Amino acid sequence: MQTLGQTLVNDLLPDDLRATGPLDKKELHKRLYEYAKRDPAKAAVAMDKLRKLGHEIATTEGASISLDDITPEYATRNDILKPLLKKFQKIDDPLERQKLLLEQQTKLQKASADFHGSQGELVRSGSRGAPSQLMRSYMAPVAARDSQGNVVPWLVHHSYSEGLRPSEAFATNIETRLNLIASNLAVTEPGDFSKILVNNMGDQLILSEDCGTHNGILMSTDDPNIIDRYLARPAGGFSHNTLITPHTATKLRKSEKTIVVRSPMTCELNDGVCQHCYGQNERGKLHKLGTNIGIRSAQAITEPLTQFTLSAKHGVRTGSTTKPGVTGLKGLRQFLEIPETFMNKAALSSTDGKVSKIEKAPQGGHNIFVGTNSFYVPPHLQPSVHIGQTVRPGDALSNGIPMPNEVVQYKGLGAGRKYVVDKLYGIYQDQGADLDKRHFEVLARTHLNQVQIDNDPEKRFYPGEIVNYSTLQKSLSEDTKDVALRAANGQVLARGYLQHTAGTIVTPEIIDDLKQQGIKTVEVATKPPVMSFHMQPITSNPLLNPDWMARLGHRKLKASILEGAHFAQKADIHGTHPVPAFAYGKEFGTGPKGRY
Numbered sequence: 001m002q003t004l005g006q007t008l009v010n011d012l013l014p015d016d017l018r019a020t021g022p023l024d025k026k027e028l029h030k031r032l033y034e035y036a037k038r039d040p041a042k043a044a045v046a047m048d049k050l051r052k053l054g055h056e057i058a059t060t061e062g063a064s065i066s067l068d069d070i071t072p073e074y075a076t077r078n079d080i081l082k083p084l085l086k087k088f089q090k091i092d093d094p095l096e097r098q099k100l101l102l103e104q105q106t107k108l109q110k111a112s113a114d115f116h117g118s119q120g121e122l123v124r125s126g127s128r129g130a131p132s133q134l135m136r137s138y139m140a141p142v143a144a145r146d147s148q149g150n151v152v153p154w155l156v157h158h159s160y161s162e163g164l165r166p167s168e169a170f171a172t173n174i175e176t177r178l179n180l181i182a183s184n185l186a187v188t189e190p191g192d193f194s195k196i197l198v199n200n201m202g203d204q205l206i207l208s209e210d211c212g213t214h215n216g217i218l219m220s221t222d223d224p225n226i227i228d229r230y231l232a233r234p235a236g237g238f239s240h241n242t243l244i245t246p247h248t249a250t251k252l253r254k255s256e257k258t259i260v261v262r263s264p265m266t267c268e269l270n271d272g273v274c275q276h277c278y279g280q281n282e283r284g285k286l287h288k289l290g291t292n293i294g295i296r297s298a299q300a301i302t303e304p305l306t307q308f309t310l311s312a313k314h315g316v317r318t319g320s321t322t323k324p325g326v327t328g329l330k331g332l333r334q335f336l337e338i339p340e341t342f343m344n345k346a347a348l349s350s351t352d353g354k355v356s357k358i359e360k361a362p363q364g365g366h367n368i369f370v371g372t373n374s375f376y377v378p379p380h381l382q383p384s385v386h387i388g389q390t391v392r393p394g395d396a397l398s399n400g401i402p403m404p405n406e407v408v409q410y411k412g413l414g415a416g417r418k419y420v421v422d423k424l425y426g427i428y429q430d431q432g433a434d435l436d437k438r439h440f441e442v443l444a445r446t447h448l449n450q451v452q453i454d455n456d457p458e459k460r461f462y463p464g465e466i467v468n469y470s471t472l473q474k475s476l477s478e479d480t481k482d483v484a485l486r487a488a489n490g491q492v493l494a495r496g497y498l499q500h501t502a503g504t505i506v507t508p509e510i511i512d513d514l515k516q517q518g519i520k521t522v523e524v525a526t527k528p529p530v531m532s533f534h535m536q537p538i539t540s541n542p543l544l545n546p547d548w549m550a551r552l553g554h555r556k557l558k559a560s561i562l563e564g565a566h567f568a569q570k571a572d573i574h575g576t577h578p579v580p581a582f583a584y585g586k587e588f589g590t591g592p593k594g595r596y
């Protein structure tokens, strides 16, 4: 049966996008998004009509909230909490109390999703509020968090509408204050983060039509993110540089599980990205030369963050107890700022070899031996390898989350970039934000872009010099030879293959990767320098820019000016960074081929 509201909304949508089932916020958003992609002009008109419809209904309908709508559901609550009351008083162990509280809270939260009346419908439609708010107001909060995010071991079994006991008010006090602070900070923190991202990515422009690469990243044909990209390698009867449309994707799916597509991450331009590696935009067109895709991506990544911080505020989230600190804005920051106190950090092997021994450590946790090297796994994590298993540098030895800078260090820039992209994409998906993966690829390209030269027998670089990836790539490509893939183990790649960047030392793992793509020979560098890969926290990354004036757009201005003067550094007013051009002013935006 169709409701009146559904009919009114359906009238504004094209035939095939009309809803037959419940039309909540998520469903409506999905349909409008599809409509906007298909026909931006018509969709804009429809959205405007929808807005007017909303205003009209809100004014004329005269809907209000009756007492029935806010009648608490104590019967449901008591069914769940009554048996708990006695049991709870007998437990002394705070950990056990916390566990029990979270279990019961999950149950009550589920029950509150079925809350009666207009309040329940408001939440179910996705327009306002969350089940947890209904639960607190009309059933019971059950549990509250302390300042560290741990559960206070006290059962709060009265609802806000009937009033809390003094002890309960005391137990929920900290959470209430934290939420108050969080809603005030909800806008400032994403704002700060947005600036950091812009400072990192602001020099990524579209600078050429086609860099000519035949390299790209491996993606599943089931991944919706392949749409609007170009094929990097021929697949399913389609040639190199075929645009993937929904139609070609369906055809590709029939014969291929994975394909290699072009990506901003593997574009071979020295600076900026080419039109074909970026692919088509949301309007089905290539970006014009000079388009600052860096700032666009930074904005796209930042836009959902306010929502992240607000949704984290809605109190105790049962899911977050199993993976603390890895969701929402906190998770995003952890991945990009790589703090010393990285939560739930997995133990990684730093060497090649077989797991020879796993023993309990005297201080708790485990010691895992790879060959003769020992690695410590703290008590809150479990070993994830078995004796005799072969591990490579950078492989996880325990559960938990591999720290991205360690992945970069052991597996190279390319593997690190891919890891960061997948993890960030996952963090957004978890929050219901379906972002174009290319935004994260642009971020990974700019964030993971430095190589440290430890020693260069050819004297092209100073020991300890930090160089841009493009500088390294250029230098490596000067002296190369082709070797059979089988014989490449231990050699240094002279150019990028799949996500593996130039400068990466070939491992059996990489050989397997490339073999699957039918790659038989690889170009390796004959005189590579000895180098190491690092990931800088995103807050300090812009300070590595060799352009002193570009650095002034970020932090530590005095240090940048002094360093610039000491080393007689130069700034490019027709480069890719907007700040030097803007500071000089006179020739802003007149650089050649889309440069500033």
Ligand SMILES: [Zn+2]
Residues within 6 Å of the ligand: 210, 211, 212, 213, 266, 267, 268, 269, 273, 274, 275, 276, 277, 278
């Ligand atoms: Zn390119």
